[in-house]
Amino acid sequence: MMTSLFDQFASPKLIGVSLIFIALMVPLLFPNSLPRWTNNRLTTAQTWMTNQFINYQLMPLNINGHKWALLLTSLALYLISMNLLGLLPYTFTPTTQLSANMGFAMPLWLATVIIGMLNQPTSSLGHLLPEGTPTPLIPILVIIETISLFIRPLALGVRLTANLTAGHLLIHLISMAVFVLLTLMPTVALLTATVLIMLTLLEIAVAMIQAYVFILLLSLYLQENI
Template sequence: MMISLFDQFASPKLMGMSLIFIAFMVPLMFPNSFPRWTNNRFFTTQTWLINRFVNQLMMPLNIGGHKWALLFTSLMLYLISMNLLGLLPYTFTPTTQLSMNMGFAVPLWLATVIVGMLNQPTASLGHLLPEGTPTLLIPVLVIIETISLFIRPLALGVRLTANLTAGHLLIHLISTAVYTLLLQMPTVAFLTSTVLILLSLLEIAVAMIQAYVFILLLSLYFQENI
């Protein structure tokens, strides 16, 4: 029995072993191709969507940033897979854990900073002080821009965690209401179940959109440093 609604986000264990590692590995088990001469409709659609995503993502980036396309695309597909698998019954969503999302956000954000310092250190440091700043405001703006720079990975991780956690909590609350009202007020339970279905569809869209937003913001950070 759950003591709190947030207990559903605790990593499940079986025989003392955390099952979060299985949730990590499941998206990697999906085959991306089969030994056949021609692809079926599913893989053709998948290839078209990936190509469209790469074109849309790489469009604002310089030529030097195109070598990160494989990393960004792979990470987005991985995040989408984990987000969508977490919506299935009796499953666990690893991306509701802030520690995991920070594990994705911090190294990639740090890579953008290091790349900027190596490629164009003057321009990277110039972001800390906008051009034409009055002399009296220089120390304050440098501190503010430095804080905003270090908040970026936290914003990436918290955004992904908060959106998925809020959706899962709403689904859990409404499903509990449907189960409770099913025998007492069947009509209200039916209407509530309709809302639950619509919310589940919305959560599917949120799972894909949040993965895209995560990668899009990372690409914008790279654009500033490439």
Template sequence: MMTSLFDQFASQKFMGISLIFIALIVPLFFPNSFPRWTNNRFSTTQTWLINRFVSQLMTPMNTGGHKWALMFTSLMLYLISMNLLGLLPYTFTPTTQLSMNMGFAVPLWLATVIIGMLNQPTASLGHLLPEGTPTPLIPVLVVIETISLFIRPLALGVRLTANLTAGHLLIQLISTAVFVLLPLMPTVALLTSTVLVMLTLLEVAVAMIQAYVFILLLSLYLQENI
């Protein structure tokens, strides 16, 4: 039973092609990749949301961090597209794979650390030791802060993976319960299906929020090093 539940997170193959490659390519053409003469309501709303996101993300930063706006915005839209497309039936969600999320988190986190070491090495190393620390606690705090620094990319990847995986598992468990209860107790099955619809709406919100949190934390790491 548990094996069948986790089978949805294994990349399936269709005509010899792994679905994870299709899932990675499709968001590149969604939702507004081609030029058009006039903007519709969807593209206008999308542009307004992107402008609000960039404004909120880049306002606390110094001017040096504004050059990251395009990459952060593109990555957030890419993650949101993959997360939402993964909620459709017979699809695959690449962001449920820890290896892929770590592939996003580690290089970007490492880039922020390298930028900090190059631009302001004293301030970057000063984060490893809080001001006013008693002398006997200095070695311990340096070790703790170093571990917390290197665990940041792991926390980024695990947070995204765990939230999406948990949501998918709950949806599958409750949908299975609906099919089992439907011929036995229709009333209970109807109530369970209502819970399933609410959970699906919650998972849509989680898919968007987790992409935003991923980029927001990266921007905070960058803000510490510029």
């Protein structure tokens, strides 16, 4: 019996209990330090990449936003870990679930809004009305900007979910085509497998880029309110 291709994105269950919470905890199981006096090439490369990410992350922020560097960097590494682990066979990607992504986006977006309202309420409310707006358009623009403000966390969650779901689904479809064509047309199956390998490499890049975009947009929202 044919099953839906989207069943691969359903949270795995054990004795009727969803295991998405265990999947979310998997990146935390990796050791954060190694029992050695000096770093090896891997840890040196990881440290360099983390430092470069922090530098790029703090570029749009002023000095008041630098205190968020640890939180945003930790979240970025966490998202990258989950995105990349989901590309392994027989694994589950929690970031393909909109509910999980909204759990990351909503509290952080709300924190930026609350900080703006507490520290500079005039400037934060001023973003709802562009300067020089004609008087008849003021009510309409305020409503539009308010809706745009509340759509931000949804856009963050949907962007991450849609990109990862589309990539995983395309890899699944092409891999099914490779298995079907392997006995019928081996040459075409080989070419399709080459496309599959290239798509997998692209999906690895997408997994890292989407985590970076998620954090970058959060930092831009933060910059508007500090």
